[in-house]
Amino acid sequence: MDLPRLLIADERREGTIPPGIVIAATLKSLGIPLRLFCGCMDESYLRMLSLGCEQEVFSIDPFQFRSEADLRLFFGTAARSDSLNLVLSPLGSMVSEDHMSVDRGTADLARMLDVGLLALPHANPVASLSSRIMTGVYEDLKERDVEVYGVLFSSVLNPREFQLLEVELGRMIPSMSLGYIPRYMERRSLPLVELCSDPRVAQPIKTLGHQLKGMTGQIDWEAVLAFGKRSLDMSVPDRRIEPVAGNPLVSVITDHSTSLGLENDLLFFKTIGCRVEQVPLLQGSIPSGAAVIYVPHGLPHVAMKRLQLNEKLYNQIKSMPVRRASAIINGGLSALWGRWYALSSEARDRMPGFNVMENDGFVLGPYFKGTGVPVEMVPFEGGITKVLPLDEGDKLRGFLPDYMKKALGVPGRGMCGWSVKDLRNKDSLGEAGWKVGEVIGSHARVELWSCPEVIKRWIRQVGR
DSSP states (O other): OBOOEEEEEEOOOTTBOOHHHHHHHHHHHTTOOEEEEESSOOHHHHHHHHHHHTSOEEEOOGGGSSSHHHHHHHHHHHOOTTSEEEEEEEOEEEEETTEEEEOHHHHHHHHHTTOOEEEEOBOOSSHHHHHHHHHHHHHHHHHTTOOEEEEEEEEEOOHHHHHHHHHHHHHHOSOEEEEEEEGGGOOBOOOHHHHTTOGGGGHHHHHHHHHHHTSTTSBOHHHHHHHHTTSOBOOOOSOOOOOOTTOOEEEEEEOGGGOSSHHHHHHHHHHTTOEEEEEETTTOOOOTTOSEEEEOOOOHHHHHHHHTTOHHHHHHHHTHHHHTOOEEEESGGGGGGSSEEESSSOGGGEEEOOOOSTTOEEEOOSOOOSOEEEEEEEEOTTOSOOOSOOOTTOOEEEEEEGGGGGGTTOSOTTOOOEEEEETTTOOEEEEEOEEETTEEEESSEEOGGGOHHHHHHHHHHHTO
């Protein structure tokens, strides 16, 4: 299968818009057809990328898939042969003045997708120091069989500084220097709450893309695109996910506040043979013929404020347990189903939820940066709550945002169905997964592509 693809690995500095997003926005401004993928579950990055390029973004964090074959199958399903399939992933983090620890997931992703990468490091004013850092990155990636196609620098003070960087780097590694993003183009990072409330806050990203586009000779865009065609053929597993019989209708609640991983979910339901109808949070309503209602992951307190403006949909969602409606509440919005939810442990900060868990409530936050940990969820042995029809050996993979960690364990009294483990360090994090009537919820965002047979089994059961 011919799939033009390129991985850009950018060094991210707290407080500023990541440079990889600026490059993507510029390619979009240049009129290049893009299919965008985010190689890590950084919710702020994913949202800035989507809004800055005004298009859908798929999450392809390697931790979210059970195997390399599953990841390649997903990429082969989501990617397009007529577009540049652009994957953005973190380059790494500095551990000393002259050494960067390369991101493990990025190296794995490049290997799984059989593609080299463009490195996008933050320029150090001392050119020799930048070259030492990039030499270490190059050697580390070479040991992992990942080719560094070329290097773009961010935060370069002036053309003279770039010339020094280019000369020093050329002495150390055989990768091309393809240009730079000037330091004066750095902009303040955008808060996740604002990104999920008002898409207009992303206008600075679009402006940066147009500005960089207009800088003739600033970046060798022809070389960037040529590297995107260096790896065309890709072996995708010769198998498919068998569809659910009957073409059931899935109503998906959509909004800026429920957009954190939504594109993966929409593609999943379509791939398993469901009809998908998007229900806008602010003015939509759930049709009577929906077999399943799906509420995607998002920011609960932002979504609730917006949902309360649509009285009909608010009442439809709140009454789902009473109506025995079949629904999945995936991730953050599951915190709305308690008696209350709050952004602190102070009782005065509590806001009313849907009140379907008696005296239980959820404490969120206090910070909403979009960071978190990849997790694996398995049933409690002998647990009394069966949230999803998991067979022996079935496991769910997902992402637990930092703002949902305090919510683990609700509802109490042994009513959670899963134990949660951090996939990076294997630590046990607590309890997740709940069920009220035919409504099931997960504190962590479950990656549906990690458990297609489980979701299909559930749809068949509730559709009887």
